[in-house]
Amino acid sequence: MIGWPKPHAQHLEEERPNIMTYFAKRITESSKKSFGMYARAAAMKGNSDELIHMELGSPYADTPQPIKDAAIRSLLAGDVHYSHFQGLPKLRDALAEKLSRKNSIDYRPEEIVVTNGLTHASFAAFMAFLNPGDEVILLEPYYPQHIGKIELAGAKPVFATLDAASRFSLNPSLIEEKITPKTKMIVLINPCNPTGRVYSREELQGLADLAIKHDLLIVSDEVYEEILFDGAMHISIASLPGMRQRTVSMFAFTKSFAMDGWRIGYLTAPSNFIEGILKITMNDVTHVNTFIQEGAYAAVTGPVEMLHRLVEEDRIKRDIVVSRLNQMSGVTCDWPEGTIYAFPNVASLGIPSQELAEAILEKTGVVVEAGSFYGPIGEGYLRVCFGSQSAGRVSEAMDRLQRFFGEL
Numbered sequence: 001m002i003g004w005p006k007p008h009a010q011h012l013e014e015e016r017p018n019i020m021t022y023f024a025k026r027i028t029e030s031s032k033k034s035f036g037m038y039a040r041a042a043a044m045k046g047n048s049d050e051l052i053h054m055e056l057g058s059p060y061a062d063t064p065q066p067i068k069d070a071a072i073r074s075l076l077a078g079d080v081h082y083s084h085f086q087g088l089p090k091l092r093d094a095l096a097e098k099l100s101r102k103n104s105i106d107y108r109p110e111e112i113v114v115t116n117g118l119t120h121a122s123f124a125a126f127m128a129f130l131n132p133g134d135e136v137i138l139l140e141p142y143y144p145q146h147i148g149k150i151e152l153a154g155a156k157p158v159f160a161t162l163d164a165a166s167r168f169s170l171n172p173s174l175i176e177e178k179i180t181p182k183t184k185m186i187v188l189i190n191p192c193n194p195t196g197r198v199y200s201r202e203e204l205q206g207l208a209d210l211a212i213k214h215d216l217l218i219v220s221d222e223v224y225e226e227i228l229f230d231g232a233m234h235i236s237i238a239s240l241p242g243m244r245q246r247t248v249s250m251f252a253f254t255k256s257f258a259m260d261g262w263r264i265g266y267l268t269a270p271s272n273f274i275e276g277i278l279k280i281t282m283n284d285v286t287h288v289n290t291f292i293q294e295g296a297y298a299a300v301t302g303p304v305e306m307l308h309r310l311v312e313e314d315r316i317k318r319d320i321v322v323s324r325l326n327q328m329s330g331v332t333c334d335w336p337e338g339t340i341y342a343f344p345n346v347a348s349l350g351i352p353s354q355e356l357a358e359a360i361l362e363k364t365g366v367v368v369e370a371g372s373f374y375g376p377i378g379e380g381y382l383r384v385c386f387g388s389q390s391a392g393r394v395s396e397a398m399d400r401l402q403r404f405f406g407e408l
Contacts (some may be wrong), residue, residue, distance in 0.1 A: 025300040059258040070298035074291035087114025118252040121267040128276040130155040134184040141374035170203035187219040191224040196336020226256035232337040317386040324398035340387025347380030364400040
């Protein structure tokens with residue numbers, strides 16, 4: 001059974017020469033891997049205003065005014081000092097209620113840690129639970145930023161492919177063949193970046209069965225839980241039988257409430273995991289900014305219409321992007337069930353996806369990400385973020401891409 005995380009620092013000290021050499025070799029590679037076409041677009045000369053950025057998952061919408069007002073009131077009221085290490089008690093109370101009501105997972109406020117976004121939550125989880133030599137399974141196409149954090153903990157990412165022939169579904173046999181005695185955890189992203197899939201209960205149960213069979217921890221990235229389309233239902237894997245005690249679930253206000261610059265999220269885990277996680281969070285940030293937590297409280301307790309409006313804006317832009325992509329020569333695109341990404345298939349063109357993304361940038365000024373950025377199984381695809389621009393700007397990008405593909 002998954003138990004208390006081993007003392008991390010001792011293992012680092014014992015293996016310091018090897019770990020330091022490993023870090024020197026890998027950190028530069030991970031840094032390059034984290035920015036993709038964004039870095040290439042930033043290095044371009046000329047009028048950057050002509051570029052249409054559809055490579056980064058940054059929400060276009062402004063943060064709803066009630067959320068901003070709550071943070072402003074808190075700031076003006078003098079909430080500018082240290083607060084609880086795990087997050088404001090009333091915020092954690094509200095999050096516990098939300099987790100029970102929407103995610104069907106019951107956690108006490110003491111089992112919730114407010115973090116600086118989901119990036120910080122995943123960093124804390126990896127640093128708390130991983131030791132040098134451990135292996136972590138990432139499902140490919142993967143989210144590249146998870147790689148660097150796993151490597152910082154001294155562990156090794158291992159890639160198990162999703163089933164591309166079945167719309168990138170979770171296939172337990174493809175995952176189990178990557179499990180070894182060194183495997184410590186599996187990282188799940190649901191809804192999935194970059195594919196836009198929202199996994200079914202049956203798919204998640206297959207993954208849960210593997211975790212229980214091999215006594216593995218699941219770290220579940222659920223940042224897109226609210227951005228769902230066409231009746232898709234998000235299920236937290238921790239809600240399945242036997243999974244609460246072996247799952248760290250991570251959430252954020254980043255995408256759903258257009259709060260990416262606020263840097264606030266949270267994680268949930270069973271009580272015997274929290275002390276180890278707090279050893280990381282208390283020593284890297286102490287706690288999240290006090291007054292922005294009031295904004296997060298306003299978001300989680302506010303009217304659902306505020307959230308529904310933002311998701312509806314994303315649905316409208318999804319419909320524009322996917323319908324237009326499917327009209328382009330050599331392009332086919334499944335309808336994403338969630339997230340803010342389309343993942344069009346361009347394999348029939350016979351052009352490597354990185355080369356194609358660079359040509360699109362050079363010829364059209366539209367910035368999209370190469371599918372290969374998310375691992376070899378992503379070759380033959382592009383990732384197009386429809387959430388990062390206005391509907392008008394999205395339509396302009398599709399016009400430019402239509403001309404580009406028509407001329408190939």
